[in-house]
Amino acid sequence: MKLRNRIHLYSTLLMLVILTILTAVIYYAFSSLAYSTEVDELDSVSEALLSTFNANATVDPDEILRAYLPVSGLIKVTDQDGRTLKSVQSPNVTTQFPGEIEEESGTMVVEGERFAFTTAPVIWSDGTIADLLIAKSLSEVSGNLETLRLVLAAAVLLAMIPVIISGAVLAGIVTKPIAALTNTMRSIQRSGNFQKLPVAEQSNDELKQMGLTFNDMMALLEENYSKQEEFVSNASHELKTPLTIIGSYARLLERQGLDDEAVAKESIAAIRAETDRMKEMIEQLLLIARRNETAPEIKKVELGSFLNETISAFNQSYERDFLLEVEKEPLIVRTDAVKLKQLLYILLDNARKYSSDRIEVIAKAEGTTIIQIKDYGYGIPKDSLPYVFDRFYRVDKARTRETGGVGLGVSLAAHLAELLDLRLEIESIEDLGTTVSVIFSSNFNVAEVQLKEEGSS
Template sequence: MKLGNRIQVYTTGLFILLLVLISAAVYFSFSKIVYDSDVDQTRMEAERIVTGVNERSDALSTDVLRAYVPANGMIRLVLPDGTSEVSLTGGSQENLIEQAYPYEAGEKTEVRRYEGVPYAFVSIPIIWTNGEVVSFQLTRSLEATAQNLNILRIVLMSVALLAMIPFFLSSRLLSRLIVHPIRSLIQTMQQIRGSGQFKHIPYERESKDELAQMAHTFNKMMVQLEENYQKQEQFVSNASHELKTPLTVIESYASLLKRRGTQDEELFQESVEAIHSEAKRMRGLTEQLLLLARKEEHWDVQFESVDLPYLLQTSVSSFEKAYQRKVDLFCPQGIYITTDEQKLKQLLYIFMDNARKYSVDPIEVNVESKDDHVVILVIDRGMGMSQKDLEKVFDRFYQVEESRTEGYGLGLSLAEELAHVLKADIQLSSEKGKGTTATILMPLSEGSHF
């Protein structure tokens, strides 16, 4: 069953159930009130008859009681042995005489049914002419009340049936209003699947209901998917472009070697050197691409307590020997953090290597404290970068200097991935002509102090 039909069936069924319950409650409540009122009236009438008879100066007799017989009821006197002393009926109520007449020692009021007709029954004990206590019973027909209740039942049923028509139409309209955004979502998804385009669902932006939130969330997801798709296309395009250059160089020198390599020793050495250099460049590029392609769960991160001063000292020492660059390190002793030592070293190398490329002055690595966190600063006094470049520097293959051939524009993208798996925050701040500062923010381990 479709969602719209299900909503319509459920809402209509619930409305019918509530309507039946309300109608039944109204009918039975009104019925009880009316019957109780009729019984009270019959009781008061019986008391009036008994009072009137007792005030008569002559003896209580059948003729006296006959004057009080209701037109739609019966008066009866029942002896203690269960026999009827007097039975008087009015109108066409002779059939009441044939009904059982048990003796009631005390006062009693109730509604009884004879042949499907309701009657108000009242029994009051009185003293008979012979001094014996008898049961004075007054029975009055409630057929008019029953007819009125029957009319009420018909009216309630008619109102319920008539009310179902507009409710059925309104529930159908409601189901369409609810299902419309869902249908739009389905159609949009089908169009996306068929055309490959990223489309949005139109909706009322002023609305704050769940359907508007669903459409808004879907549109945001489409924007994100489109951005990721464009980044993926750009990534593939840039990767192809970066690989094309070394492949072209290798192919050119290989063709040159094939034609004249064995004849010219100098050309042979130049070709081998160029091919080797481009092969190393391709290997570095593919290694960084593979690292960026990894998912978080495939990084094999092993967190442990690490002596930060020792880690920084060994990292800086290795970097200085590898690149013959001066690195000034300032780090207090006794600082421990919980991290993956090798991944943090890799993150530091990326920032120090980036500082090396953009400056000729000594690089600074400083450690500061901020609340319960340690702040590692990698500072260079180089050319710096503009705010526009700073916003894009973490994008893959982005390079501040388009003419730069060293590097692939992947280092900072890799740094962002490493920081994510290490649960660290990284930031770059830079000013044109004054240098760049890379910030790594990590929580301190217990027991660490500055």
């Protein structure tokens, strides 16, 4: 059964149950009130009759009884042995009441007809104590109650008409956004284009929130899909160039490289350079694309010795001046040393590629710990700064080709910084240099660090 039909059916049945219970309560309350009113009236008649009977002992009892005879009722006097001493009743009452009634007042059904009754002791004319019974037929009240039952049943049936209509409207209102969501998803599945739901601005209910959430999800999926397409396109383009170069030099070797030593050396050097560049790019692509990475192993790291070791490796590998300045020692941070070193290698290597002067590394504590890497190279144009962390983005493609970059290093650095809960900030002026700041979070994985430290101790 469709959701719309279920909502319609359940809401209709619920209202039917509520109306049925409500009418039953109304009917029960009204019938109880009608019966108790008749019984109270007979009690009043009984009291008046006994008062008159005791005050007029010489008057014929038959006259007194007929004077207080209820309409469609009877009055009966019986002795202690159950024998009838006197009985008067309306012509339309032919019912024979039982000789002994245990209750003092109430209602009872005799020969299929309901009566209200009341009993009381009375001193009869001969001085004996007798039982007085006053009863009244409730056929008129029962008829009124029958009419009330029909009226209530008709009212329930009439009330169900707008309930059924409103239930159908309510089901449509509730399921309309769901149907629109389903249709939109089917349209996306058929066309392959991302679409959004129309959302009513004037409402602020859960249905609107569902629509907004779906639209946000579609926007995120569309953005990720676009980035994925761009990533695949750029990766294909970047891999195509070195493969073309390798293929060209391979054909050159095939044609004349075996006879010309210079051509052979040039071809082998080019193939090797392009192969190394492809290897580096593929490794960076794998690092960026990998999602099931191991969690960072957070430990205490003393930045002074850590940076000195890192800088020393670069000083030995390249004929450049990598200068280190630690403003405060010891400078302790909590981080993953391996991933932090990988991040610094990327930033230092970028600084080396795009500058020819010294490179300065400064570690300082200004509320939080900061590592700054300064170079005095080409710099980055102001309009390019927002895109530096995008994959395959290169400020100057010709210059980057000369240095061997593929536009993935800084993107990988940003990915590593996110894993380590670090923040990267870049300040750059063209032809003056660039400063990259690695800013540590003061509360990165404190609980995890404490657990590791307790376990190791």
